[in-house]
Amino acid sequence: MLYVIIPVFNRWRYTAECLVSLRAQTNQEFRTVVVDDGSTDETAAELARGYPEVEVVTGDGNLFWTAGVNLGIRRALALGATRVLTLNNDVVAAPTFVAEMLAAADQNPTAVLGALEFDAATGEVIYGGERLDFRTNTRRDLLHELPAGLRTGLHPVTYLPGRGLLIPKAVIDKVGLFDEKRLPHYLADFDYTSVARRAGFPVLCNYAAQLSTYPEESGQTLTRKHRSVKGYYQHLFGIRGGGNLVNFTHFAIKNCPAIYLPYFLLNGYARRLVGYFMH
Template sequence: MIHIVIPVFNRKEFTRACLDSLNRQTNQDFKVIIVDDGSTDGTDEMLRIEYPEVDVLRGDGNLFWTAGVNLGIRHALKQGADKIMTMNNDVVVDERMIEQMYKWHAKKPEALIGALELDAENGKPIFGGERLNWISGSTQQILEIIPEPERRGLHAVTHLPGRGLFIPRAVFEKIGLFDEDRFPHYIADFDYTHTARRAGFELYVNYDAKILTYPEASGDRENRRNKSLKNYYKHLFDIKGGGNLRDFTRFTFKNCPKPYIPFYLANGYTRRLLGYLVK
Protein backbone atom coordinates (compact mmCIF):
# COMPACT_ATOMS: atom_id res chain seq x y z
CA MET A 1 0.00 0.00 0.00
CA ILE A 2 0.93 3.66 -0.24
CA HIS A 3 2.14 5.26 2.99
CA ILE A 4 1.11 8.94 2.98
CA VAL A 5 3.32 11.20 5.12
CA ILE A 6 1.77 14.53 6.19
CA PRO A 7 3.72 16.98 8.38
CA VAL A 8 1.47 19.35 10.36
CA PHE A 9 1.78 22.28 12.72
CA ASN A 10 -1.53 23.70 13.93
CA ARG A 11 -4.21 24.57 11.32
CA LYS A 12 -6.23 21.54 12.41
CA GLU A 13 -9.16 22.42 10.13
CA PHE A 14 -6.90 22.01 7.12
CA THR A 15 -5.74 18.66 8.48
CA ARG A 16 -9.34 17.53 9.06
CA ALA A 17 -10.37 18.48 5.51
CA CYS A 18 -7.34 16.67 4.09
CA LEU A 19 -8.01 13.47 6.04
CA ASP A 20 -11.73 13.55 5.23
CA SER A 21 -10.89 13.79 1.52
CA LEU A 22 -8.58 10.79 1.85
CA ASN A 23 -11.38 8.85 3.56
CA ARG A 24 -13.50 9.43 0.42
CA GLN A 25 -10.96 7.84 -1.94
CA THR A 26 -12.20 5.23 -4.40
CA ASN A 27 -9.06 3.22 -3.59
CA GLN A 28 -8.46 2.85 0.16
CA ASP A 29 -5.20 0.92 -0.13
CA PHE A 30 -3.11 3.43 1.81
CA LYS A 31 -1.90 4.26 5.30
CA VAL A 32 -1.66 7.81 6.68
CA ILE A 33 1.23 8.93 8.87
CA ILE A 34 0.85 12.36 10.50
CA VAL A 35 3.94 14.07 11.88
CA ASP A 36 2.61 16.62 14.39
CA ASP A 37 5.44 19.03 15.15
CA GLY A 38 4.21 20.46 18.44
CA SER A 39 0.74 21.74 17.48
CA THR A 40 -1.02 23.75 20.20
CA ASP A 41 -4.48 24.10 18.65
CA GLY A 42 -5.98 20.74 19.61
CA THR A 43 -4.66 18.84 16.58
CA ASP A 44 -3.44 15.99 18.78
CA GLU A 45 -6.84 15.50 20.45
CA MET A 46 -8.67 15.73 17.12
CA LEU A 47 -6.46 13.05 15.57
CA ARG A 48 -6.83 10.75 18.57
CA ILE A 49 -10.64 11.02 18.69
CA GLU A 50 -11.63 11.41 15.02
CA TYR A 51 -8.89 9.50 13.17
CA PRO A 52 -7.67 6.64 15.38
CA GLU A 53 -6.53 4.72 12.28
CA VAL A 54 -3.84 7.32 11.55
CA ASP A 55 -0.29 6.80 12.81
CA VAL A 56 0.77 9.96 14.68
CA LEU A 57 4.41 10.84 15.28
CA ARG A 58 5.30 13.86 17.40
CA GLY A 59 8.00 16.51 17.21
CA ASP A 60 9.00 19.31 19.55
CA GLY A 61 8.26 22.19 17.17
CA ASN A 62 11.70 22.31 15.56
CA LEU A 63 11.34 19.79 12.73
CA PHE A 64 10.02 22.08 10.02
CA TRP A 65 8.91 20.49 6.73
CA THR A 66 11.92 18.44 5.77
CA ALA A 67 12.82 16.79 9.08
CA GLY A 68 9.12 16.16 9.68
CA VAL A 69 8.73 14.40 6.33
CA ASN A 70 11.91 12.39 6.90
CA LEU A 71 10.64 11.24 10.31
CA GLY A 72 7.46 9.96 8.67
CA ILE A 73 9.36 8.31 5.82
CA ARG A 74 11.67 6.47 8.22
CA HIS A 75 8.61 5.21 10.09
CA ALA A 76 7.03 4.02 6.83
CA LEU A 77 10.19 2.30 5.61
CA LYS A 78 10.55 0.46 8.92
CA GLN A 79 7.02 -0.84 8.36
CA GLY A 80 8.13 -2.24 5.01
CA ALA A 81 6.57 0.45 2.80
CA ASP A 82 7.49 0.21 -0.87
CA LYS A 83 5.40 3.20 -1.99
CA ILE A 84 5.45 6.54 -0.16
CA MET A 85 3.63 9.78 -0.83
CA THR A 86 4.44 13.14 0.78
CA MET A 87 1.53 15.52 1.22
CA ASN A 88 0.86 18.88 2.87
CA ASN A 89 -2.09 19.22 5.23
CA ASP A 90 -3.56 22.19 3.32
CA VAL A 91 -4.53 19.85 0.47
CA VAL A 92 -7.92 18.39 -0.41
CA VAL A 93 -7.59 15.26 -2.52
CA ASP A 94 -9.83 14.45 -5.47
CA GLU A 95 -11.66 11.18 -4.76
CA ARG A 96 -9.82 9.29 -7.53
CA MET A 97 -6.36 10.61 -6.77
CA ILE A 98 -5.01 7.43 -5.13
CA GLU A 99 -6.67 5.26 -7.77
CA GLN A 100 -4.97 7.23 -10.54
CA MET A 101 -1.60 7.15 -8.81
CA TYR A 102 -1.77 3.35 -8.63
CA LYS A 103 -2.79 3.19 -12.30
CA TRP A 104 0.18 5.18 -13.57
CA HIS A 105 2.64 3.73 -11.06
CA ALA A 106 1.90 0.31 -12.60
CA LYS A 107 3.04 1.70 -15.96
CA LYS A 108 6.06 3.62 -14.59
CA PRO A 109 7.03 1.64 -11.48
CA GLU A 110 10.25 3.54 -10.70
CA ALA A 111 9.10 7.06 -11.57
CA LEU A 112 8.41 9.86 -9.12
CA ILE A 113 4.91 11.16 -9.84
CA GLY A 114 3.26 14.42 -8.80
CA ALA A 115 -0.35 15.55 -9.02
CA LEU A 116 -2.20 18.20 -11.01
CA GLU A 117 -2.96 21.08 -8.67
CA LEU A 118 -6.33 22.86 -8.76
CA ASP A 119 -7.44 26.00 -6.93
CA ALA A 120 -9.77 24.88 -4.14
CA GLU A 121 -11.79 28.08 -4.51
CA ASN A 122 -12.77 27.68 -8.16
CA GLY A 123 -11.47 24.27 -9.33
CA LYS A 124 -9.24 25.75 -12.04
CA PRO A 125 -5.83 24.18 -12.76
CA ILE A 126 -3.04 26.31 -11.30
CA PHE A 127 0.02 24.04 -11.41
CA GLY A 128 0.78 21.21 -13.78
CA GLY A 129 4.54 20.93 -13.51
CA GLU A 130 7.58 22.82 -14.74
CA ARG A 131 10.70 22.36 -16.84
CA LEU A 132 13.69 24.36 -15.66
CA ASN A 133 16.16 26.16 -17.92
CA TRP A 134 19.39 26.57 -15.96
CA ILE A 135 20.86 29.26 -18.24
CA SER A 136 17.93 31.68 -18.16
CA GLY A 137 16.76 30.68 -14.69
CA SER A 138 13.24 30.46 -16.08
CA THR A 139 10.70 27.66 -15.86
CA GLN A 140 8.36 26.54 -18.60
CA GLN A 141 4.87 25.97 -17.19
CA ILE A 142 3.48 22.75 -18.63
CA LEU A 143 -0.11 23.99 -18.31
CA GLU A 144 0.70 26.81 -20.71
CA ILE A 145 1.87 24.53 -23.53
CA ILE A 146 -0.62 21.66 -23.28
CA PRO A 147 -4.08 22.23 -24.82
CA GLU A 148 -6.93 21.43 -22.44
CA PRO A 149 -8.06 18.29 -24.36
CA GLU A 150 -4.56 16.81 -23.85
CA ARG A 151 -4.42 17.44 -20.11
CA ARG A 152 -4.48 13.83 -19.05
CA GLY A 153 -1.98 11.11 -18.23
CA LEU A 154 1.70 11.72 -17.51
CA HIS A 155 3.77 14.75 -18.54
CA ALA A 156 7.53 14.84 -18.00
CA VAL A 157 9.03 17.55 -15.78
CA THR A 158 12.43 18.44 -14.30
CA HIS A 159 11.34 18.69 -10.65
CA LEU A 160 8.28 18.26 -8.45
CA PRO A 161 6.79 19.82 -5.30
CA GLY A 162 6.25 17.74 -2.19
CA ARG A 163 2.47 18.12 -1.99
CA GLY A 164 1.07 14.89 -3.40
CA LEU A 165 4.45 13.45 -4.42
CA PHE A 166 4.57 9.68 -5.03
CA ILE A 167 8.00 8.12 -4.44
CA PRO A 168 8.85 4.42 -4.92
CA ARG A 169 11.05 2.78 -2.30
CA ALA A 170 13.77 2.26 -4.90
CA VAL A 171 14.40 6.00 -4.90
CA PHE A 172 15.11 6.12 -1.16
CA GLU A 173 17.35 3.09 -1.44
CA LYS A 174 19.44 4.81 -4.10
CA ILE A 175 19.61 8.47 -3.00
CA GLY A 176 18.45 8.45 0.62
CA LEU A 177 16.00 10.85 2.29
CA PHE A 178 15.34 14.55 1.82
CA ASP A 179 18.29 16.85 2.61
CA GLU A 180 17.15 18.30 5.94
CA ASP A 181 20.59 19.72 6.76
CA ARG A 182 20.82 22.01 3.74
CA PHE A 183 17.10 22.62 3.17
CA PRO A 184 15.12 22.50 6.45
CA HIS A 185 11.88 23.88 4.96
CA TYR A 186 11.63 25.27 1.42
CA ILE A 187 13.31 23.87 -1.74
CA ALA A 188 13.89 20.44 -0.17
CA ASP A 189 11.32 18.89 -2.52
CA PHE A 190 12.81 20.49 -5.63
CA ASP A 191 16.31 19.48 -4.52
CA TYR A 192 15.21 15.90 -3.89
CA THR A 193 13.51 15.46 -7.23
CA HIS A 194 16.43 17.02 -9.12
CA THR A 195 18.71 14.60 -7.28
CA ALA A 196 16.46 11.67 -8.20
CA ARG A 197 16.41 12.74 -11.85
CA ARG A 198 20.23 12.87 -11.96
CA ALA A 199 20.24 9.38 -10.46
CA GLY A 200 18.24 8.10 -13.43
CA PHE A 201 14.64 8.26 -12.19
CA GLU A 202 11.92 9.75 -14.37
CA LEU A 203 9.68 12.56 -13.10
CA TYR A 204 6.09 13.15 -14.20
CA VAL A 205 3.01 15.11 -13.26
CA ASN A 206 -0.06 12.88 -13.37
CA TYR A 207 -2.89 14.95 -14.84
CA ASP A 208 -5.40 12.25 -13.87
CA ALA A 209 -4.50 12.59 -10.16
CA LYS A 210 -5.80 15.90 -8.82
CA ILE A 211 -5.35 17.80 -5.59
CA LEU A 212 -6.99 21.04 -4.51
CA THR A 213 -4.92 23.66 -2.69
CA TYR A 214 -5.28 27.09 -1.14
CA PRO A 215 -2.47 29.19 -2.65
CA GLU A 216 -3.26 32.24 -0.56
CA ALA A 217 -2.95 30.25 2.68
CA SER A 218 0.81 29.79 2.48
CA GLY A 219 3.02 31.68 4.89
CA ASP A 220 5.00 33.28 2.08
CA ARG A 221 1.85 34.60 0.41
CA GLU A 222 0.83 36.17 3.72
CA ASN A 223 4.27 37.71 3.96
CA ARG A 224 3.94 39.19 0.47
CA ARG A 225 0.49 40.63 1.17
CA ASN A 226 1.74 42.52 4.23
CA LYS A 227 4.83 44.19 2.82
CA SER A 228 7.27 45.76 5.28
CA LEU A 229 11.02 45.90 5.82
CA LYS A 230 10.66 43.24 8.51
CA ASN A 231 8.75 40.92 6.16
CA TYR A 232 11.18 41.65 3.33
CA TYR A 233 13.99 40.48 5.60
CA LYS A 234 12.00 37.36 6.53
CA HIS A 235 11.33 36.68 2.85
CA LEU A 236 15.06 36.65 2.12
CA PHE A 237 16.54 35.13 5.27
CA ASP A 238 13.92 33.41 7.45
CA ILE A 239 13.83 29.61 7.46
CA LYS A 240 10.28 29.84 6.07
CA GLY A 241 11.04 32.70 3.69
CA GLY A 242 9.96 31.95 0.13
CA GLY A 243 12.98 33.81 -1.27
CA ASN A 244 15.54 32.48 1.20
CA LEU A 245 18.91 33.40 -0.32
CA ARG A 246 20.91 30.87 1.67
CA ASP A 247 18.76 27.93 0.57
CA PHE A 248 18.70 29.14 -3.03
CA THR A 249 22.50 29.39 -3.07
CA ARG A 250 22.87 25.90 -1.61
CA PHE A 251 20.36 24.53 -4.10
CA THR A 252 22.25 26.12 -6.99
CA PHE A 253 25.68 24.77 -6.07
CA LYS A 254 24.25 21.31 -5.41
CA ASN A 255 22.09 20.96 -8.52
CA CYS A 256 23.01 23.43 -11.26
CA PRO A 257 25.51 22.29 -13.93
CA LYS A 258 28.78 24.10 -13.13
CA PRO A 259 29.05 26.13 -16.37
CA TYR A 260 25.63 27.67 -15.71
CA ILE A 261 26.03 28.52 -12.02
CA PRO A 262 26.90 32.25 -12.54
CA PHE A 263 23.87 32.77 -14.81
CA TYR A 264 21.48 30.91 -12.54
CA LEU A 265 22.68 32.71 -9.42
CA ALA A 266 22.45 36.14 -11.05
CA ASN A 267 18.93 35.51 -12.30
CA GLY A 268 17.82 33.94 -9.03
CA TYR A 269 19.16 36.68 -6.80
CA THR A 270 17.53 39.33 -8.97
CA ARG A 271 14.17 37.56 -8.87
CA ARG A 272 14.30 37.19 -5.10
CA LEU A 273 15.52 40.69 -4.30
CA LEU A 274 13.06 42.43 -6.61
CA GLY A 275 10.19 39.93 -6.81
CA TYR A 276 8.97 40.65 -3.29
CA LEU A 277 8.66 44.34 -4.09
CA VAL A 278 6.72 44.02 -7.35
CA LYS A 279 4.41 41.07 -6.66
Protein backbone atom coordinates in the same frame (compact mmCIF):
# COMPACT_ATOMS: atom_id res chain seq x y z
CA MET B 1 2.29 -0.75 0.59
CA LEU B 2 1.81 2.97 0.08
CA TYR B 3 2.18 5.27 3.09
CA VAL B 4 0.88 8.84 2.94
CA ILE B 5 3.02 11.26 4.99
CA ILE B 6 1.39 14.50 6.18
CA PRO B 7 3.44 17.00 8.23
CA VAL B 8 1.26 19.34 10.29
CA PHE B 9 1.56 22.24 12.69
CA ASN B 10 -1.79 23.58 13.90
CA ARG B 11 -4.42 24.49 11.25
CA TRP B 12 -6.63 21.54 12.23
CA ARG B 13 -9.39 22.72 9.90
CA TYR B 14 -7.22 21.97 6.89
CA THR B 15 -5.86 18.72 8.27
CA ALA B 16 -9.38 17.45 8.94
CA GLU B 17 -10.49 18.27 5.39
CA CYS B 18 -7.43 16.52 4.01
CA LEU B 19 -8.00 13.38 6.10
CA VAL B 20 -11.69 13.27 5.17
CA SER B 21 -10.68 13.34 1.50
CA LEU B 22 -8.36 10.38 2.12
CA ARG B 23 -11.21 8.45 3.75
CA ALA B 24 -13.22 9.03 0.56
CA GLN B 25 -10.61 7.50 -1.76
CA THR B 26 -11.88 4.84 -4.16
CA ASN B 27 -8.66 2.89 -3.52
CA GLN B 28 -7.93 2.38 0.17
CA GLU B 29 -4.68 0.45 -0.29
CA PHE B 30 -2.62 2.89 1.76
CA ARG B 31 -1.93 3.92 5.32
CA THR B 32 -1.55 7.43 6.70
CA VAL B 33 1.17 8.88 8.92
CA VAL B 34 0.62 12.36 10.36
CA VAL B 35 3.70 14.08 11.75
CA ASP B 36 2.36 16.49 14.36
CA ASP B 37 5.20 18.90 15.06
CA GLY B 38 4.05 20.22 18.42
CA SER B 39 0.67 21.63 17.43
CA THR B 40 -0.89 23.85 20.10
CA ASP B 41 -4.46 23.74 18.76
CA GLU B 42 -6.88 20.80 18.83
CA THR B 43 -4.87 18.73 16.32
CA ALA B 44 -3.54 16.10 18.77
CA ALA B 45 -6.85 15.63 20.56
CA GLU B 46 -8.89 15.39 17.35
CA LEU B 47 -6.48 12.90 15.77
CA ALA B 48 -6.68 10.69 18.86
CA ARG B 49 -10.45 11.00 19.10
CA GLY B 50 -11.61 10.69 15.53
CA TYR B 51 -8.88 9.12 13.39
CA PRO B 52 -7.79 5.77 14.84
CA GLU B 53 -6.55 4.66 11.42
CA VAL B 54 -3.88 7.37 11.38
CA GLU B 55 -0.38 6.67 12.68
CA VAL B 56 0.74 9.79 14.57
CA VAL B 57 4.39 10.74 15.02
CA THR B 58 5.14 13.79 17.15
CA GLY B 59 7.83 16.44 17.04
CA ASP B 60 8.90 19.25 19.37
CA GLY B 61 7.87 22.14 17.13
CA ASN B 62 11.24 22.59 15.43
CA LEU B 63 11.07 20.12 12.57
CA PHE B 64 9.75 22.39 9.83
CA TRP B 65 8.67 20.74 6.56
CA THR B 66 11.76 18.78 5.62
CA ALA B 67 12.63 17.14 8.92
CA GLY B 68 8.94 16.49 9.53
CA VAL B 69 8.56 14.65 6.24
CA ASN B 70 11.77 12.71 6.85
CA LEU B 71 10.53 11.64 10.29
CA GLY B 72 7.32 10.39 8.70
CA ILE B 73 9.18 8.56 5.94
CA ARG B 74 11.43 6.83 8.45
CA ARG B 75 8.37 5.64 10.35
CA ALA B 76 6.70 4.46 7.16
CA LEU B 77 9.78 2.51 6.09
CA ALA B 78 9.94 0.89 9.53
CA LEU B 79 6.34 -0.21 9.02
CA GLY B 80 7.14 -1.77 5.64
CA ALA B 81 6.41 0.97 3.11
CA THR B 82 7.36 0.25 -0.49
CA ARG B 83 6.16 3.68 -1.63
CA VAL B 84 5.59 6.93 0.22
CA LEU B 85 3.46 9.89 -0.76
CA THR B 86 4.13 13.25 0.84
CA LEU B 87 1.01 15.38 1.19
CA ASN B 88 0.58 18.84 2.67
CA ASN B 89 -2.25 19.17 5.17
CA ASP B 90 -3.87 22.04 3.22
CA VAL B 91 -4.72 19.93 0.17
CA VAL B 92 -7.86 17.99 -0.68
CA ALA B 93 -7.44 14.82 -2.71
CA ALA B 94 -9.96 14.02 -5.43
CA PRO B 95 -11.66 10.64 -4.77
CA THR B 96 -9.57 8.88 -7.44
CA PHE B 97 -6.26 10.53 -6.46
CA VAL B 98 -4.69 7.48 -4.81
CA ALA B 99 -6.06 5.10 -7.44
CA GLU B 100 -4.58 7.18 -10.25
CA MET B 101 -1.26 7.56 -8.46
CA LEU B 102 -0.99 3.81 -7.86
CA ALA B 103 -2.01 3.00 -11.43
CA ALA B 104 0.71 5.28 -12.79
CA ALA B 105 3.23 3.90 -10.28
CA ASP B 106 2.46 0.33 -11.33
CA GLN B 107 3.15 1.27 -14.95
CA ASN B 108 6.24 3.33 -14.03
CA PRO B 109 7.66 1.64 -10.93
CA THR B 110 10.80 3.78 -10.66
CA ALA B 111 9.11 7.13 -11.36
CA VAL B 112 8.63 10.00 -8.94
CA LEU B 113 5.08 11.25 -9.49
CA GLY B 114 3.30 14.55 -8.88
CA ALA B 115 -0.29 15.68 -9.43
CA LEU B 116 -2.40 18.18 -11.33
CA GLU B 117 -3.56 20.89 -8.93
CA PHE B 118 -6.66 23.05 -8.74
CA ASP B 119 -7.50 26.10 -6.65
CA ALA B 120 -9.87 24.85 -3.94
CA ALA B 121 -11.75 28.15 -3.90
CA THR B 122 -12.26 28.66 -7.65
CA GLY B 123 -11.83 25.22 -9.19
CA GLU B 124 -9.32 26.68 -11.64
CA VAL B 125 -6.37 24.49 -12.63
CA ILE B 126 -3.23 26.16 -11.27
CA TYR B 127 -0.31 23.72 -11.48
CA GLY B 128 0.69 21.07 -13.95
CA GLY B 129 4.44 20.95 -13.62
CA GLU B 130 7.25 22.96 -15.14
CA ARG B 131 10.55 22.56 -16.89
CA LEU B 132 13.52 24.68 -15.92
CA ASP B 133 16.21 25.77 -18.37
CA PHE B 134 19.30 26.12 -16.17
CA ARG B 135 21.09 28.04 -18.93
CA THR B 136 18.75 31.01 -18.63
CA ASN B 137 16.92 30.33 -15.35
CA THR B 138 13.62 30.38 -17.19
CA ARG B 139 10.66 28.11 -16.54
CA ARG B 140 8.19 26.64 -18.98
CA ASP B 141 4.79 26.17 -17.40
CA LEU B 142 3.24 23.05 -18.93
CA LEU B 143 -0.28 24.37 -18.38
CA HIS B 144 0.46 27.22 -20.78
CA GLU B 145 1.61 24.77 -23.43
CA LEU B 146 -1.23 22.26 -23.21
CA PRO B 147 -4.79 23.04 -24.31
CA ALA B 148 -7.39 22.04 -21.74
CA GLY B 149 -8.44 19.03 -23.81
CA LEU B 150 -4.92 17.63 -23.81
CA ARG B 151 -4.29 17.86 -20.07
CA THR B 152 -4.04 14.11 -19.60
CA GLY B 153 -1.36 11.51 -19.11
CA LEU B 154 2.14 11.76 -17.69
CA HIS B 155 4.46 14.70 -18.39
CA PRO B 156 8.23 14.82 -17.72
CA VAL B 157 9.23 17.79 -15.56
CA THR B 158 12.41 19.14 -13.97
CA TYR B 159 11.15 18.86 -10.39
CA LEU B 160 7.93 18.56 -8.37
CA PRO B 161 6.46 20.08 -5.20
CA GLY B 162 6.09 17.91 -2.11
CA ARG B 163 2.40 18.62 -1.55
CA GLY B 164 1.38 15.49 -3.47
CA LEU B 165 4.51 13.53 -4.30
CA LEU B 166 4.81 9.75 -4.71
CA ILE B 167 8.30 8.34 -4.16
CA PRO B 168 9.19 4.66 -4.70
CA LYS B 169 11.42 3.03 -2.12
CA ALA B 170 14.00 2.43 -4.87
CA VAL B 171 14.51 6.19 -5.09
CA ILE B 172 14.95 6.52 -1.31
CA ASP B 173 17.41 3.62 -1.31
CA LYS B 174 19.60 5.40 -3.88
CA VAL B 175 19.06 9.10 -3.17
CA GLY B 176 18.28 9.00 0.55
CA LEU B 177 15.87 11.34 2.34
CA PHE B 178 15.17 15.04 1.87
CA ASP B 179 18.06 17.42 2.62
CA GLU B 180 16.90 18.69 6.01
CA LYS B 181 20.33 20.09 6.95
CA ARG B 182 20.71 22.49 4.03
CA LEU B 183 17.06 22.91 3.03
CA PRO B 184 14.94 22.81 6.21
CA HIS B 185 11.73 24.13 4.62
CA TYR B 186 11.46 25.63 1.12
CA LEU B 187 13.10 24.10 -1.98
CA ALA B 188 13.70 20.73 -0.30
CA ASP B 189 11.03 19.15 -2.51
CA PHE B 190 12.31 20.70 -5.75
CA ASP B 191 15.84 19.72 -4.79
CA TYR B 192 14.93 16.12 -3.96
CA THR B 193 13.02 15.51 -7.17
CA SER B 194 15.69 17.22 -9.25
CA VAL B 195 18.38 15.07 -7.64
CA ALA B 196 16.27 11.97 -8.29
CA ARG B 197 15.88 12.96 -11.95
CA ARG B 198 19.62 13.46 -12.29
CA ALA B 199 20.12 10.02 -10.72
CA GLY B 200 18.12 8.46 -13.55
CA PHE B 201 14.61 8.27 -12.12
CA PRO B 202 11.73 9.64 -14.25
CA VAL B 203 10.04 12.68 -12.67
CA LEU B 204 6.51 12.95 -14.02
CA CYS B 205 3.42 15.05 -13.38
CA ASN B 206 0.39 12.75 -13.44
CA TYR B 207 -2.55 14.71 -14.82
CA ALA B 208 -5.02 11.95 -13.93
CA ALA B 209 -4.23 12.40 -10.22
CA GLN B 210 -5.81 15.60 -8.99
CA LEU B 211 -5.56 17.72 -5.86
CA SER B 212 -7.21 20.93 -4.69
CA THR B 213 -5.00 23.39 -2.83
CA TYR B 214 -5.23 26.73 -1.04
CA PRO B 215 -2.56 28.89 -2.71
CA GLU B 216 -3.51 31.93 -0.63
CA GLU B 217 -2.48 30.05 2.52
CA SER B 218 1.13 29.47 1.50
CA GLY B 219 3.78 31.11 3.67
CA GLN B 220 5.11 33.10 0.74
CA THR B 221 1.70 34.53 -0.10
CA LEU B 222 0.94 35.47 3.50
CA THR B 223 4.33 37.16 3.92
CA ARG B 224 3.85 39.32 0.85
CA LYS B 225 0.38 40.46 1.91
CA HIS B 226 1.93 42.55 4.68
CA ARG B 227 5.20 43.85 3.30
CA SER B 228 7.68 45.29 5.79
CA VAL B 229 11.40 45.55 6.45
CA LYS B 230 11.12 42.59 8.83
CA GLY B 231 9.13 40.65 6.25
CA TYR B 232 11.73 41.40 3.59
CA TYR B 233 14.48 40.08 5.87
CA GLN B 234 12.45 36.94 6.59
CA HIS B 235 11.81 36.52 2.86
CA LEU B 236 15.55 36.50 2.14
CA PHE B 237 16.95 34.76 5.21
CA GLY B 238 14.17 33.18 7.32
CA ILE B 239 13.65 29.41 7.40
CA ARG B 240 10.16 29.94 5.97
CA GLY B 241 11.35 32.62 3.54
CA GLY B 242 10.30 31.84 -0.01
CA GLY B 243 13.25 33.86 -1.34
CA ASN B 244 15.83 32.48 1.09
CA LEU B 245 19.20 33.20 -0.55
CA VAL B 246 21.10 30.47 1.30
CA ASN B 247 18.55 27.81 0.34
CA PHE B 248 18.63 28.94 -3.28
CA THR B 249 22.43 28.77 -3.29
CA HIS B 250 22.38 25.18 -2.00
CA PHE B 251 19.77 24.21 -4.59
CA ALA B 252 21.76 25.81 -7.41
CA ILE B 253 25.10 24.25 -6.47
CA LYS B 254 23.53 20.81 -6.16
CA ASN B 255 21.45 20.88 -9.33
CA CYS B 256 22.69 23.42 -11.88
CA PRO B 257 25.34 22.29 -14.37
CA ALA B 258 28.63 23.99 -13.44
CA ILE B 259 28.97 25.80 -16.75
CA TYR B 260 25.69 27.66 -16.18
CA LEU B 261 26.06 28.16 -12.42
CA PRO B 262 27.46 31.76 -12.30
CA TYR B 263 24.63 33.22 -14.36
CA PHE B 264 22.00 31.03 -12.69
CA LEU B 265 23.09 32.26 -9.26
CA LEU B 266 23.29 35.95 -10.18
CA ASN B 267 19.95 35.87 -11.96
CA GLY B 268 18.36 34.01 -9.06
CA TYR B 269 19.72 36.42 -6.47
CA ALA B 270 18.41 39.40 -8.43
CA ARG B 271 14.95 37.85 -8.73
CA ARG B 272 14.78 37.17 -5.01
CA LEU B 273 15.99 40.61 -4.01
CA VAL B 274 13.27 42.35 -6.02
CA GLY B 275 10.63 39.60 -6.07
CA TYR B 276 9.30 40.38 -2.60
CA PHE B 277 7.95 43.69 -3.88
CA MET B 278 6.42 42.28 -7.06
CA HIS B 279 2.81 41.16 -7.37
